[in-house]
Amino acid sequence: xxxxLHKLTPxxxxxxxxxxxxxxxxxxxxxxxxxxxxxSYLSDNPTTCINCHVMNPQYATWFHxxxxxxxxxxxxxxxxxxxFNKYFFKAKDGLRHATMFTLRLEPQVIIIKEAGAEVVQxxxxxxxxxxxxxxxxxxxxxxxxHFRTEGRKCWECHREVPHGRVNSLSSVPNAQIPQTKTPIPxxxxxxxxxxxxx
Amino acid sequence: MNKKRSPLLNWVLxxxxxxxxxxxxxxxxxxxxxxxxxxxxxxxxxxxxKFEPRNEVWGKNYPTEYNSYEKMKESNFRSKxxxxxxxxxxxxxxxxxxxxxxxxxxxxYNQGRGHAYAIEDLRNTLRTGxxxxxxxxxxxxxxxxxxxxDVPRIMNEEGVAAYYTGKWARxxxxxxxxxxxxxxxxxxxxxxxxxxxALVEAFQRQGKDITTATHQEMRSLVCAQCHVEYxxxxxxxxAEGVNYLTFPWDNGQSVExxxxxxxxxxxSDWTHKLSKAPMLKAQHPGYETYLxxxxxxxxxxCADCHMPYMSEGGKKFTDHHIQSPLNNLENSCMVCxxxxxxxxxxxxxxxQDKIIENRDILEKLCVxxxxxxxxxxxxxxxxxxxxxxxMDIRHAQWRWDYAAASHGASFHSPVEISRVIAxxxxxxxxxxxxxxxxxxxxxxxxxxxxxxITTKTLAQEYIGLPMEKLIEEKETxxxxxxxxxxxxxxxxxxxxxxxxxx
Numbered sequence: 252x253x254x255x256l257h258k259l260t261p262x263x264x265x266x267x268x269x270x271x272x273x274x275x276x277x278x279x280x281x282x283x284x285x286x287x288x289x290x291s292y293l294s295d296n297p298t299t300c301i302n303c304h305v306m307n308p309q310y311a312t313w314f315h316x317x318x319x320x321x322x323x324x325x326x327x328x329x330x331x332x333x334x335f336n337k338y339f340f341k342a343k344d345g346l347r348h349a350t351m352f353t354l355r356l357e358p359q360v361i362i363i364k365e366a367g368a369e370v371v372q373x374x375x376x377x378x379x380x381x382x383x384x385x386x387x388x389x390x391x392x393x394x395x396x397h398f399r400t401e402g403r404k405c406w407e408c409h410r411e412v413p414h415g416r417v418n419s420l421s422s423v424p425n426a427q428i429p430q431t432k433t434p435i436p437x438x439x440x441x442x443x444x445x446x447x448x449x
Numbered sequence: 450m451n452k453k454r455s456p457l458l459n460w461v462l463x464x465x466x467x468x469x470x471x472x473x474x475x476x477x478x479x480x481x482x483x484x485x486x487x488x489x490x491x492x493x494x495x496x497x498x499k500f501e502p503r504n505e506v507w508g509k510n511y512p513t514e515y516n517s518y519e520k521m522k523e524s525n526f527r528s529k530x531x532x533x534x535x536x537x538x539x540x541x542x543x544x545x546x547x548x549x550x551x552x553x554x555x556x557x558y559n560q561g562r563g564h565a566y567a568i569e570d571l572r573n574t575l576r577t578g579x580x581x582x583x584x585x586x587x588x589x590x591x592x593x594x595x596x597x598x599d600v601p602r603i604m605n606e607e608g609v610a611a612y613y614t615g616k617w618a619r620x621x622x623x624x625x626x627x628x629x630x631x632x633x634x635x636x637x638x639x640x641x642x643x644x645x646x647a648l649v650e651a652f653q654r655q656g657k658d659i660t661t662a663t664h665q666e667m668r669s670l671v672c673a674q675c676h677v678e679y680x681x682x683x684x685x686x687x688a689e690g691v692n693y694l695t696f697p698w699d700n701g702q703s704v705e706x707x708x709x710x711x712x713x714x715x716x717s718d719w720t721h722k723l724s725k726a727p728m729l730k731a732q733h734p735g736y737e738t739y740l741x742x743x744x745x746x747x748x749x750x751c752a753d754c755h756m757p758y759m760s761e762g763g764k765k766f767t768d769h770h771i772q773s774p775l776n777n778l779e780n781s782c783m784v785c786x787x788x789x790x791x792x793x794x795x796x797x798x799x800x801q802d803k804i805i806e807n808r809d810i811l812e813k814l815c816v817x818x819x820x821x822x823x824x825x826x827x828x829x830x831x832x833x834x835x836x837x838x839x840m841d842i843r844h845a846q847w848r849w850d851y852a853a854a855s856h857g858a859s860f861h862s863p864v865e866i867s868r869v870i871a872x873x874x875x876x877x878x879x880x881x882x883x884x885x886x887x888x889x890x891x892x893x894x895x896x897x898x899x900x901x902i903t904t905k906t907l908a909q910e911y912i913g914l915p916m917e918k919l920i921e922e923k924e925t926x927x928x929x930x931x932x933x934x935x936x937x938x939x940x941x942x943x944x945x946x947x948x949x950x951x
Contacts, residue, residue: 270459274466282474304763359759359780419784420760435479
C-alpha cells in the first residue's frame with residue numbers, strides 16, 4: 252500500500268505543476284457544484300426541480316393545486332419509507348433526468364415511468380390512508396387493493412390531481428415561476444457593468 | 450529549485466489556483482449568459498412585404514417554424530389507410546373509376562402528400578390535362594385557389610372575379626410557391642388571418658362575422674379556407690359565367706343541408722358517363738365533418754392535433770410539420786390522453802375499419818346503380834322513367850363521397866359518418882328497387898352482371914378512357930409549357946427584392 256502511494260507521489264521537481272493541476276481540477280469541480288446548484292438537490296425545496304426548465308409545467312401546475320399547501324415534489328415523487336431509500340431513489344431518478352436533459356433527449360410530453368408511478372402511488376396511500384381504511388374494522392381494508400383498484404393508480408380516476416390533464420412542455424407558456432438566479436455574484440456583475448459603461 | 454519546499458507554500462499555491470479557476474468559471478458563465486441573451490433577443494432578418502409568396506423569405510425570420518415546415522417534404526409515412534406517401538387510390542380501389550366515369554377523378558387520383566408538394570402534384574396529375582397554351586386545357590384558373598400564397602397576391606393584382614376567370618394554364622407561371630406562410634399569417638403581426646374570400650363570403654351569407662373569431666377558432670378556420678366542400682358558381686350576380694369559388698353552406702353544413710342547397714340550384718358537377726345521373730362531387734368536407742365530432746365539441750382545434758405546440762430550449766412554438774397525428778402520437782394525442790401509444794392507434798384503426806366495412810358495401814351498390822341504369826337506358830328507358838332513379842344515384846353517391854372525401858372523418862366524427870353511410874345504403878337500395886321494377890318492365894330478366902373491374906386498368910378500359918393519349922399529352926405539356934412556366938417564374942422572382950434589415 253505504502254509502496255503504491257510512494258509510486259504515485261510526484262518527484263520533487265514536479266511538485267509545482269502537480270499542485271497547479273490539482274488546483275485546476277478541484278477548482279473546476281467546485282465551480283460545477285456551485286453552478287449546477289448541486290447542494291440544492293439534497294433539500295426538499297420544490298424550486299430545485301425547476302433548476303431544469305423542462306419541469307416548469309409540473310412546478311406551475313403543482314403550485315396552483317391544493318397539494319402545494321401540504322406536499323412538496325419529494326413528498327410524492329421519492330420514497331418516504333426510510334432515508335437511505337429516499338436518497339438512493341432520488342439519486343437514481345435525478346441522474347437519469349440530468350442525463351436526458353444534458354443530451355437534449357427530453358420528450359415533448361413527459362410521462363412518468365413505472366418505477367416512479369409506483370412511488371407516487373405508495374405516497375398517495377401514505378397520506379390518504381384514512382380513505383382506504385374501513386373505519387368499522389379500524390384496519391386497512393385488505394380488499395381495497397384487490398377489489399377496488401384492480402391495479403389501477405389513484406390518478407386514473409382523480410385525473411386532475413395535481414398536475415391537470417393537459418401535459419406538455421409547452422402547456423403553461425406564461426406561468427410565473429421562480430427564475431433560476433444567475434450564478435454570478437452581484438459584485439462581479441456590477442464590476443462588469445461599470446467596465447462596459449466606461 | 451529547492452529540494453524541500455514548505456508544504457504550506459504548496460497549499461497556498463493549490464488554493465490560489467483553485468480560486469482563480471473558480472472565478473474564471475464565473476466569467477465563463479457570464480460570457481455564456483450574454484451570448485444566450487443575444488440568441489433570445491429576436492431580430493427579424495428581412496422585411497416581409499404584404500403578399501410575399503416565397504415561404505423561404507418568411508423562413509429567414511422564423512427559422513424554428515420554417516425548419517419544421519420543411520419536414521413536410523418527407524413522404525415516408527403510411528398509416529393503415531392514408532399517410533403522407535403518394536398512393537394511387539384508383540389502383541387500391543378500382544371501383545372509384547366507375548363511380549367517377551365522365552369526371553377527371555376517374556383518370557388519376559392519388560393520396561395527397563404534404564403541403565410542400567401542392568404545386569408539383571397539381572402540375573403532374575393527369576386531371577389537369579396537357580394544356581399547350583394559356584387558354585387551353587380542361588381546368589379553370591379557380592383550381593389554383595388552394596395551392597399557395599401566390600393566389601392572394603394575384604387576387605390582389607387582378608381582382609377576385611378576374612382571378613376566377615379563364616383557364617388553369619393562364620396562371621401557370623404565376624402560382625409557383627406551395628401552400629405556406631402567407632396563406633394563414635399576417636405579414637406584419639404574424640396573427641392568423643383568412644386570405645381566401647370564399648370562406649369570408651360563406652360566413653357573410655350565413656350572417657356571421659369571421660373577424661370576431663377567437664384565436665382558438667382561427668386555428669381551425671385557416672384550415673377551413675380549403676379543407677371544405679365547395680363548388681364553382683357560374684351564376685353569381687355580377688360575375689356570370691365565371692367559375693366563382695363558393696361554399697354551399699347557406700342552409701347549414703350537414704350532408705342533407707348541402708344536398709338541399711345543390712338540389713335547389715339544380716347544380717351538378719358532371720353528368721355520369723354510364724348512368725347519365727347529374728352527379729355531385731364532394732370535395733373534401735374535412736372541416737364540416739370535424740365540427741360534428743367530439744373533439745370539436747370540446748374545443749380542440751385542427752392545429753392542436755395536426756400542428757401541436759412544441760417547446761425547444763424553453764421557447765414555445767407551433768410545429769409547422771402539418772401531418773397525421775398517427776405519425777406524432779407522443780406530442781399530439783398524449784398531451785391529453787394518457788393511454789399507451791399502441792392502444793391509441795388501435796382506437797383510431799378500429800373506427801376506420803368499422804366505417805370502411807359499410808363504405809365498401811355502399812361503393813359496390815353505387816357501381817351496380819350506374820351499371821344497371823346504363824342497362825335501362827340501353828333498353829330504351831325514357832327520361833321520365835329514369836328521373837327518380839337518377840336522383841337516388843346522385844344522393845347516394847354524394848353521401849358516399851361526403852364520407853370518403855372528408856378523409857379523416859371516420860376518426861374525427863365516426864357516429865356522423867356511420868349515419869351518413871347508413872342513410873346512403875338505404876337510398877342506393879331504394880334506387881335499385883326502382884331500377885329492378887323498370888328493368889322488368891323493359892323486359893330484362895335476371896341480374897345485371899357486375900363488371901370485371903378488379904384493377905385500375907380494367908376499370909378504365911371498361912369506362913372507355915384513352916389513357917395512353919392522356920399520358921402523352923401530359924408529357925408534352927411537361928416538356929414544353931411547364932418548363933416555360935418555370936423560366937418565367939424564376940425571372941419574375943429574381944426581380945422581386947428581399948430587403949435585409951441592417
